[in-house]
Amino acid sequence: MDKRELLIRTAFRLFYSHGIHAVGINSVLKESGVAKRTLYHHFESKEQLVEAVIQYRDAVFLEWMQKRLASVEAGEAGIRELFAALHDWFNDQVIELQAFNGCFFINSSAEYGDHDSPIHKACALHKEKVVQLIHRQVEASGVLAKKVDEVTGFIAMIKEGAIVTAHVQGDRDSALRGERLALAMLQLNRGHEPTA
Amino acid sequence: MDKRELLIRTAFRLFYSHGIHAVGINSVLKESGVAKRTLYHHFESKEQLVEAVIQYRDAVFLEWMQKRLASVEAGEAGIRELFAALHDWFNDQVIELQAFNGCFFINSSAEYGDHDSPIHKACALHKEKVVQLIHRQVEASGVLAKKVDEVTGFIAMIKEGAIVTAHVQGDRDSALRGERLALAMLQLNRGHEPTA
DNA sequence: CCTAAAGTAGACAGATCGGTCTACATGATA
DNA sequence: TATCATGTAGACCGATCTGTCTACTTTAGG
Numbered sequence: 138m139d140k141r142e143l144l145i146r147t148a149f150r151l152f153y154s155h156g157i158h159a160v161g162i163n164s165v166l167k168e169s170g171v172a173k174r175t176l177y178h179h180f181e182s183k184e185q186l187v188e189a190v191i192q193y194r195d196a197v198f199l200e201w202m203q204k205r206l207a208s209v210e211a212g213e214a215g216i217r218e219l220f221a222a223l224h225d226w227f228n229d230q231v232i233e234l235q236a237f238n239g240c241f242f243i244n245s246s247a248e249y250g251d252h253d254s255p256i257h258k259a260c261a262l263h264k265e266k267v268v269q270l271i272h273r274q275v276e277a278s279g280v281l282a283k284k285v286d287e288v289t290g291f292i293a294m295i296k297e298g299a300i301v302t303a304h305v306q307g308d309r310d311s312a313l314r315g316e317r318l319a320l321a322m323l324q325l326n327r328g329h330e331p332t333a
Numbered sequence: 334m335d336k337r338e339l340l341i342r343t344a345f346r347l348f349y350s351h352g353i354h355a356v357g358i359n360s361v362l363k364e365s366g367v368a369k370r371t372l373y374h375h376f377e378s379k380e381q382l383v384e385a386v387i388q389y390r391d392a393v394f395l396e397w398m399q400k401r402l403a404s405v406e407a408g409e410a411g412i413r414e415l416f417a418a419l420h421d422w423f424n425d426q427v428i429e430l431q432a433f434n435g436c437f438f439i440n441s442s443a444e445y446g447d448h449d450s451p452i453h454k455a456c457a458l459h460k461e462k463v464v465q466l467i468h469r470q471v472e473a474s475g476v477l478a479k480k481v482d483e484v485t486g487f488i489a490m491i492k493e494g495a496i497v498t499a500h501v502q503g504d505r506d507s508a509l510r511g512e513r514l515a516l517a518m519l520q521l522n523r524g525h526e527p528t529a
Numbered sequence: 530c531c532t533a534a535a536g537t538a539g540a541c542a543g544a545t546c547g548g549t550c551t552a553c554a555t556g557a558t559a
Numbered sequence: 560t561a562t563c564a565t566g567t568a569g570a571c572c573g574a575t576c577t578g579t580c581t582a583c584t585t586t587a588g589g
Contacts, residue, residue, distance in 0.1 A: 158354035244443035246501045298494030305442045
């Protein structure tokens with residue numbers, strides 16, 4: 138495998154389970170079996186490696202989520218699938234996402250709290266992309282047009298709450314609660330076609 | 334001031350704005366002007382200092398929140414006050430909580446991901462206490478008795494989502510959105526006394 | 530065939546990490 | 560008066576941090 142890729146994957150695994158500041162460059166090298174010189178050939182600094190790791194996780198997570206959402210009809214079924222996917226993630230049923238340890242972007246934002254930090258910005262950007270995925274589902278869900286943005290914001294917020302609750306509290310069923318809440322919200326903001 | 338207290342306050346300020354692993358013991362000493370020997374007189378290790386800092390923040394945050402909730406009638410008004418308080422916090426209107434940088438317990442859980450870590454456990458415990466505060470408000474809100482636990486879980490989840498959204502995305506109005514969502518949920522699960 | 534990119538091991542530098550230690554000062558209390 | 564908790568400054572320890580460097584090897588493409 139490409140050494141650059143190997144470094145990113147190894148770094149992600151270690152950063153995700155122990156935190157970024159808690160993992161030294163030497164651990165990444167030891168774990169991956171790559172020479173230090175090679176790391177600094179591909180990346181100018183640890184910070185640049187971190188940025189590459191964020192970008193990598195962003196791609197992996199979004200591809201996974203998009204695939205899950207594409208497996209059902211857009212709309213309410215998509216919202217159900219969103220929370221079903223989260224539930225699988227929280228319960229370690231998604232191999233490509235690794236053992237659940239919270240959201241890597243929330244965690245990294247915690248370590249790089251400054252909003253001007255490139256790393257924090259990259260985390261915010263990832264979240265925006267996920268919001269867009271949700272937006273498409275809400276648009277197709279029969280929610281009143283003028284309520285679509287509001288409901289999208291609600292569901293995105295519920296999703297973040299479910300992730301945090303699953304991680305901090307260890308509540309592995311928080312996605313199920315999130316689903317019930319989100320569906321109730323959809324119902325409440327729907328036009329009346331589905332009842333006909 | 335008590336040196337122990339001074340160390341805890343200084344450590345909190347630094348940990349909260351830069352993360353725990355990113356702040357060395359020497360920074361805490363320099364910033365507080367306390368001798369290293371004194372720190373290790375009061376605390377066996379950095380980890381014990383961290384635990385004391387968590388406990389300190391737990392007390393400060395809960396006292397603040399309890400005072401805010403006590404200022405209004407329990408029930409729906411309490412839920413409104415909860416989100417009003419969060420809104421003030423997110424917008425740096427609460428001096429005793431320091432400039433908003435996310436939730437210290439979520440942030441620390443990110444750095445101490447292992448559920449068996451005493452620090453992670455302490456963070457989970459804090460969240461449980463906050464849930465109890467919410468529970469009391471929901472109980473008094475006219476929500477159907479059998480729905481109280483469910484609605485409490487919803488509102489706690491919304492609260493976490495609002496905090497994360499405010500921090501990661503920099504959305505300073507997320508508490509207002511959270512309030513709208515929470516109130517709609519209350520309404521939906523209410524018995525019919527208030528309409529009479 | 531030649532060259533340039535990508536790779537190796539690991540010593541090294543300078544800073545900082547958490548934590549220990551000596552030696553001493555102060556102030557309250559038994 | 561004697562003692563003990565609390566405090567000071569800062570040298571020192573071994574480990575680890577990010578990042579540089581020398582010297583050499585492998586590999587793929589023009």
